[in-house]
Amino acid sequence: MEGLLEISAPGVTKAVTLDRLCRERGIGAAEVVAFGDMPNDLAVLLYAGAGYAMANAHQRVLSAAEHRTLSNDEDGVAVVLENLLG
Numbered sequence: 001m002e003g004l005l006e007i008s009a010p011g012v013t014k015a016v017t018l019d020r021l022c023r024e025r026g027i028g029a030a031e032v033v034a035f036g037d038m039p040n041d042l043a044v045l046l047y048a049g050a051g052y053a054m055a056n057a058h059q060r061v062l063s064a065a066e067h068r069t070l071s072n073d074e075d076g077v078a079v080v081l082e083n084l085l086g
């Protein structure tokens with residue numbers, strides 16, 4: 001049996017924390033690139049100006065993310081960052 005259990009306080013998400021960090025540094029959400037593969041990443045992927053689902057992501061993430069990249073095993077994060085940073 002497979003499963004995932006995550007527990008956090010109401011209203012606490014990766015996006016809430018990232019937004020707080022960005023605001024402290026004067027960074028807008030449009031400047032953020034985020035990567036995710038599981039439903040707990042949905043909020044941050046939707047927050048980011050560019051949210052990328054990994055190729056091997058959960059179906060809910062693949063459906064929600066604006067962008068896709070290669071799988072974790074194919075270094076999908078590195079591929080996107082190399083393209084973005086030249």
